[in-house]
Amino acid sequence: MLQLKDIQSVYFVGIGGIGMSAIARFFKYEGLHVAGYDRVSTLLTKELEAEGITIHYEDDVQQIALNYRDKTSTLVVYTPAIPNEHTELTYFRKKGFDVRKRAAVLGLISGGMNSVCVAGTHGKTTISSMTAHLYKQSAVGCNAFLGGIINNYKTNFLHDSNSDYVVLEADEFDRSFLHLSPHFALLSAMDADHLDIYGDKESINEAFLEFVDKIEPGGVLLHKAGLPVEVAHDEIEVFTYSIEEKADFKAFNIKLIDGLYQFDLKSPFGTIKGLKMGVPALVNVENAVGAIGLALLGGVEAEEIKAALPSFEGIRRRFQYRLKSDEIVFIDDYAHHPEEIKATLKSVKAIYPKSHITVVFQPHLYTRTRDFADGFAASLDICDRVLLLDIYPARELPIAGVGSEMIAKLMSNESVKVVSKEGLFDELCSQKIEILLTLGAGDIDKEVPVLEEKLKVFIANK
Structure with missing residues (x-):
């Protein structure tokens, strides 16, 4: 297997994935040749191309440049979302290249550094991004490989040669x-998720406990209060965080002022008063408590945290305001699990308690829709009106009898309809819109800027 020092070129199969792109940016920053394949062109792949990374969009070995066909100096990275029969992936394997999963490469890059790892079925992108921002704005500094584009830095990769x-x-x-x-x-x-991988909730719990066992001796686990976490050895310190339950890191005196929350924080390091959020939603207060805990544990000073927190501008597609006018408020969010949807909708209701809420939701994966149809229905029932797009299949083939109609039939709300992307805007405008949310992890993000522009014209012509 190639050592980092021997790698001259890196080829990515599935380069447009959010995790893959962060690693691609790292190798490009290090001065290596970087190229790759992805199925479709997206905003993210266009950004990578603008940074000097070559990308093509057909599964075609002939489009792989010659310098990426030397197995003595080329590392091949792939995402598990790529099917095993993929032509380019098969080519590299048959030719004896060093072919590794994205996660293995991330482990290789981060080896020997102080890794601050954020895990969990929900919240990990926001918490890891907030954590990186708090470290970055302090004397401690940090590098980061993230699952979202931080609006402050317009990237999911941060580098700091002075920080370990x-x-x-x-x-x-x-x-x-x-x-x-x-x-x-x-x-x-x-929570239960990825049941296509794990099979059942018990297997998910076992995997998380195995992750906890990976913590280095002398390391620290910080977990949300109430989670069924067990630590097998005494060399690890354990702390909890919460905004509701008793915990080591806990927010109190939480106040909503002009759409943003302010709070005080109790911690083992003392109390920090007058913390102010730069992004909306009560769920982000809880995320911030976790991020602040990791920052304090890593040596970031309380005053540095107090100064940096309100400057965090959020993450692309995480409770992101697209329009904020007197006529219509339009928020876009990546939520694609029932618990995430529930948290997002509760946050919106807290900010806009008297407003009519319309949700456009694109379910992600046939298996997830099948396994959590009841949960999706219950979460979406929180809002006033729901428009469901067809399921985004991602890596999956259709499952007989599984469709967005499954969710619609289980909902108590009678104002629910399955619509096509082509008919979405007209259906939206057939009733009054006060608060609009687009939710989902598929390709609904392509509809968001289109909706935004159409709504601007709609408002201007009213």
Whole structure:
């Protein structure tokens, strides 16, 4: 297997994935040749191309440049979302290249550094991004590989040659996080998800506990209060965080002022008063408490945290305001699990308690829709009106009898309809819109800027 020092070129199969792109940016920053394949062109792949990374969009070995066909100096990185029969992936394997999963490469890069790993079925992207921002704005500094684009930095990769800390989003999909060696680890949630990989809730819990066992001796686990976490050895310190339950790191005096929350924080390091959020939603207060805990544990000073927190501008597609006018408020969010949807909708209701809420939701994966149809229905029933797009299949083939109609039939709300993307805007405008949310992890993000522009015209012509 190639050592980092021997690698001259890196080829990515599935380069447009959010985790893959962060690693691609790292190798490009290090001065290596970087190229790759992805199925479709997206905003993210266009950004990578603008940074000098070559990408093509057909599964065609002939489009792979010659310098990436030398197995003595080329590392091949792939995402598990790529099917095994993929032509380019098959080519590299048959030719004896060093072919590694994204998670294994992330473990290789972060080895020897103080890894701050954020895991959990929900919240990990926001918490890891907040954590990276708090470290970055302090004397401690950090490197980071994140699962979202931080609006402050317009990237998901941060570099700091003067810091030995690296903030990592520890993804449970395909057990990827088991390639990491955390010094600090945070665990935000252990709900059932990815049942196509794990099979049942018990197997998910076992994987998270195995991740906890990966924490280095002398390291720290910070987990949300109430999670069923067990630590097998005494060399690890354990702390909890919460905004509701008794915990080591806890927010109190939480106040909503002009759409943003302010709070005080109790911690083992003392009390920090007058913390102010820069992003909306009560769920982000809880995320901030976890991030602040990791920052304090890593040596970031309380005053540095107090100064940096309100400057955090959020993450692309995480409770992101697209329009905020007197006529219509339009928020876009990545939520694609029932618990995430519930948290997002409760946050919106807290900010806009008297407003009519319309949700456009694109379910992600046939298996997830099948396994959590009841949960999706219950969560979406929180809002006033729901428009469901067809399921985004991602890596999956259709499952007989599984469709967005499953969710619609289980909902108590009678104002629910399955619509096409082509008919979405007209259906939206057939009734009054006050608060609009677009939710989902598929390709609904392509509809968001289109809706935004159409709504601007709609408002101007009223």
